[in-house]
Amino acid sequence: MSPDLRVRIGDLLMPNPVGLASGTFGYGLEYESLVETDSLGALYTKAVTPEPRTGNPPPRLVETPSGMINSIGLANPGLEAFLRDKLPALRARRCPVVVNVAGSTEDDYLRVVEAIEAAAGRPEPGLKSGVDAYEINISCPNVKHGGMAFGTDPVQVERLTHALRRVSSRPLIVKLSPNVTDIASIARAAESGGADAVSCINTLVGMVIDVKRRKPAIAMGTGGLSGPAIRPVGVACTYKVSRAVRIPVIGLGGIMCASDALQYLLAGASAIQVGTGTFIDPGIPGRVLAGIEGWMLEFGVTRVSDIKNLLDA
Amino acid sequence: MRQFQAMIIDNVPIAPDWRRLSFEWPETLPAPVPGQFFTFRPRALDAEGRGLLRRPLAVAAFADGIAHAVYQLRGPATKTLAASLPGTFLDVIAPLGKGFPLPERGTGVLLAGGGIGIGPVLYLASELERSGFIPGADYELILGFRDAAAIPEFGLSDTGRDHAPADGQSKLDAQSKRGAGILAQLVASAEIRTDDGSAGFRGTALDGLKEAASRLGRAKIGATGDGGVTISGGVTKAGAGDAGGILLCACGPGPMLAALAGWARSEGMEARLSAEQWMACGVGACYGCALPASAGGYLRACTDGPVFDSRDILWEACP
Numbered sequence: 001m002s003p004d005l006r007v008r009i010g011d012l013l014m015p016n017p018v019g020l021a022s023g024t025f026g027y028g029l030e031y032e033s034l035v036e037t038d039s040l041g042a043l044y045t046k047a048v049t050p051e052p053r054t055g056n057p058p059p060r061l062v063e064t065p066s067g068m069i070n071s072i073g074l075a076n077p078g079l080e081a082f083l084r085d086k087l088p089a090l091r092a093r094r095c096p097v098v099v100n101v102a103g104s105t106e107d108d109y110l111r112v113v114e115a116i117e118a119a120a121g122r123p124e125p126g127l128k129s130g131v132d133a134y135e136i137n138i139s140c141p142n143v144k145h146g147g148m149a150f151g152t153d154p155v156q157v158e159r160l161t162h163a164l165r166r167v168s169s170r171p172l173i174v175k176l177s178p179n180v181t182d183i184a185s186i187a188r189a190a191e192s193g194g195a196d197a198v199s200c201i202n203t204l205v206g207m208v209i210d211v212k213r214r215k216p217a218i219a220m221g222t223g224g225l226s227g228p229a230i231r232p233v234g235v236a237c238t239y240k241v242s243r244a245v246r247i248p249v250i251g252l253g254g255i256m257c258a259s260d261a262l263q264y265l266l267a268g269a270s271a272i273q274v275g276t277g278t279f280i281d282p283g284i285p286g287r288v289l290a291g292i293e294g295w296m297l298e299f300g301v302t303r304v305s306d307i308k309n310l311l312d313a
Numbered sequence: 314m315r316q317f318q319a320m321i322i323d324n325v326p327i328a329p330d331w332r333r334l335s336f337e338w339p340e341t342l343p344a345p346v347p348g349q350f351f352t353f354r355p356r357a358l359d360a361e362g363r364g365l366l367r368r369p370l371a372v373a374a375f376a377d378g379i380a381h382a383v384y385q386l387r388g389p390a391t392k393t394l395a396a397s398l399p400g401t402f403l404d405v406i407a408p409l410g411k412g413f414p415l416p417e418r419g420t421g422v423l424l425a426g427g428g429i430g431i432g433p434v435l436y437l438a439s440e441l442e443r444s445g446f447i448p449g450a451d452y453e454l455i456l457g458f459r460d461a462a463a464i465p466e467f468g469l470s471d472t473g474r475d476h477a478p479a480d481g482q483s484k485l486d487a488q489s490k491r492g493a494g495i496l497a498q499l500v501a502s503a504e505i506r507t508d509d510g511s512a513g514f515r516g517t518a519l520d521g522l523k524e525a526a527s528r529l530g531r532a533k534i535g536a537t538g539d540g541g542v543t544i545s546g547g548v549t550k551a552g553a554g555d556a557g558g559i560l561l562c563a564c565g566p567g568p569m570l571a572a573l574a575g576w577a578r579s580e581g582m583e584a585r586l587s588a589e590q591w592m593a594c595g596v597g598a599c600y601g602c603a604l605p606a607s608a609g610g611y612l613r614a615c616t617d618g619p620v621f622d623s624r625d626i627l628w629e630a631c632p
Contacts, residue, residue: 030597059590061591065362066358
């Protein structure tokens with residue numbers, strides 16, 4: 001019998017635990033012929049802000065040992081263009097779509113979610129609205145206002161989550177920053193505010209300096225570190241957060257293969273996301289899913305939701 | 314575009330720290346357009362953990378189902394690539410990006426390649442010849458290098474081989490030689506400029522272009538009377554007649570592209586320039602490869618380019 005891979009996040013039933021991380025998969029069409037999204041657990045869109053953002057000056061990327069640093073600056077076409085140009089295509093997706101929302105102020109987040117709610121209508125079973133949940137980005141390290149500034153203060157996190165809870169019945173996933181002293185307290189604040197899940201982790205603040213030119217390698221100086229380099233941090237955060245809250249935890253950071261994903265699931269995650277790994281090999285998300293299923297068969301685990309209870313620690 | 318395991322046919326030195334990579338292209342995949350690129354996944358991280366991201370390389374020649382590229386040994390990824398033997402497989406995503414428009418017959422085409430940026434320009438030259446453009450009369454090819462030693466020798470492929478090809482590979486080997494031959498012939502026929510004058514003429518590719526433009530301008534005016542540039546592929550551009558119906562296509566280091574863009578602007582000449590930038594995905598998803606756009610904001614080298622109308626990018630502001 002094939003294992004039960006389904007994952008429940010609030011009212012949303014994801015067919016399996018493997019998602020495509022926000023900011024690494026555009027709005028779903030860019031990887032069209034390379035990644036078969038229909039069979040995956042969820043597609044998390046690039047962030048949507050109320051206004052169009054051109055993003056940060058280049059260079060925006062640098063490779064690091066087992067990772068990369070980016071400072072894109074939430075470049076996106078803005079809410080209006082998202083509703084007009086992106087949402088119709090997302091509606092045609094067979095896998096659940098989680099829209100990532102960002103802003104500089106609480107009002108920004110509310111404006112985006114309210115407008116998408118108005119455009120997508122009330123969620124109804126079996127009806128594809130193009131948005132099945134929201135991921136609230138309070139952890140982007142690359143913008144001057146909002147972003148990570150929200151995600152480091154439990155009071156603001158609870159208030160923002162609570163405000164968003166009142167304008168949408170769709171599941172709310174709060175994306176946490178690892179750049180804090182106590183990530184568990186931020187997760188608890190999101191839970192108190194009414195979040196259905198938390199995802200962890202966003203990128204770690206990092207910097208590379210070109211010593212020949214005596215300049216930072218990327219224009220903004222610092223950026224967000226991702227890739228296998230941060231996986232142990234992500235697994236540890238998942239472990240801590242999943243013991244601090246009752247809502248599901250979605251783990252991400254440096255997942256390149258099924259074994260990496262299983263570390264997150266054993267640490268306490270209900271689902272995972274592949275981000276930088278998709279850049280390196282678009283075949284990774286599909287192989288991670290197949291590998292999780294293979295591991296479950298090998299170890300006689302019938303439900304993916306049971307894996308979090310199997311850690312021998 | 315597609316991701317595939319490409320069999321390496323050749324991977325040979327052509328100049329100090331430069332190599333030619335040749336690999337099998339899937340039969341069912343459309344041939345690359347000049348200016349388009351592919352990304353490859355480095356096989357392994359180096360001792361410092363570097364070499365994670367895919368690297369982009371432009372197609373330099375395409376013949377008999379084999380794609381050729383030239384690359385420079387710069388860092389961990391290209392060093393790993395240099396160690397990859399013929400007969401082994403490389404993880405490739407291709408074809409990517411927007412290439413050069415193939416100009417209509419009657420257009421005078423100036424081609425300029427600088428350093429390791431010669432690849433896409435050589436491919437465009439071979440495609441122009443294939444569609445009947447005559448070197449010297451319909452197009453001029455100028456290649457700029459640091460010095461004589463940096464000029465690639467595509468004939469080196471036989472001496473550079475460190476093992477005998479397997480039996481089944483002999484046909485592929487012959488096909489690969491054809492691509493190498495095209496590249497060798499193009500470099501031999503090009504006007505060479507070197508910074509130190511140790512080969513060809515001393516000076517930059519731009520110096521060569523200025524002279525070539527007047528030669529080509531005379532040839533074109535003699536041949537067609539006037540010449541508005543009409544770009545095939547559905548995009549028609551008028552108003553290029555001022556420069557005698559000449560289109561400039563180039564690829565090279567940033568300062569060279571900035572100089573060429575400035576010159577084309579002052580001459581009222583249409584120019585298509587191929588840019589280089591770090592990228593993570595190569596397919597338009599990550600927004601990492603941004604270039605400053607003339608209209609404000611940024612354009613992505615991977616999907617908005619890498620070949621741009623020179624007027625669309627602020628070349629002087631490119632990092």
